[in-house]
Amino acid sequence: xxxxxxxxxxxxxxxxxxxxxxxxxxxxxxxxxxxxxxxxxxxxxxxxxxxxxxxxxxxxxxxxxxxxxxxxxxxxxxxxxxxxxxxxxxxxxxxxxxxxxxxxxxxxxxxxxxxx
Amino acid sequence: xxxxxxxxxxxxxxxxxxxxxxxxxxxxxxxxxxxxxxxxxxxxxxxxxxxxxxxxxxxxxxxxxxxxxxxxxxxxxxxxxxxxxxxxxxxxxxxxxxxxxxxxxxxxxxxxxxxx
Numbered sequence: 001x002x003x004x005x006x007x008x009x010x011x012x013x014x015x016x017x018x019x020x021x022x023x024x025x026x027x028x029x030x031x032x033x034x035x036x037x038x039x040x041x042x043x044x045x046x047x048x049x050x051x052x053x054x055x056x057x058x059x060x061x062x063x064x065x066x067x068x069x070x071x072x073x074x075x076x077x078x079x080x081x082x083x084x085x086x087x088x089x090x091x092x093x094x095x096x097x098x099x100x101x102x103x104x105x106x107x108x109x110x111x112x113x114x115x116x
Numbered sequence: 117x118x119x120x121x122x123x124x125x126x127x128x129x130x131x132x133x134x135x136x137x138x139x140x141x142x143x144x145x146x147x148x149x150x151x152x153x154x155x156x157x158x159x160x161x162x163x164x165x166x167x168x169x170x171x172x173x174x175x176x177x178x179x180x181x182x183x184x185x186x187x188x189x190x191x192x193x194x195x196x197x198x199x200x201x202x203x204x205x206x207x208x209x210x211x212x213x214x215x216x217x218x219x220x221x222x223x224x225x226x227x228x229x230x231x232x
Contacts, residue, residue, distance in 0.1 A: 004159075006159075033220075042222040090160065092159075105219075107152075107160040
């Protein structure tokens, strides 16, 4: 079955450490997204990519970085500059983005990141 | 900017009760509207969508009508089941927001609890 796979499901970060969250999709979608979910705050957009080798900052990009070297992969790095990284991170994809973003987004099952 | 406002939760109902979860939005363009559902420890699943005024989205007994005049997209179900217990998110996608991030704008979510 097609879908989005996020790994790991749980991740722990030490102070001063960078960690990378994996997101892979086999839906042949062009657009991919990273969201952060905090209790009582809904989802906030970190980064998005409409096409390979291109990505844009979302509303809360500070302290995060991404790459999009392959269509099916969109890893997110939480850097040591992100002072409050504890959250639930969700990756999503859609068939198109931009002016055609009435397409629904499909979500992975998330990665829960905690600080040691 | 764009925003989505949902009724605060948790909402607790008995099985077979009628459900309404209110959602209103603010958008600069002509958004598409979505309802997503999140079960514990999982990502979000698309429940239904509407892409233009007066459209009605429906799925699994849930319905929502895109009301441009009241900028609303309320979620309804005639008879809820225990298995409907989850967090429900209203969201919009506005490709003409003029420089805004190309993702979904989410409400904060409404936790629904159905008691047998």
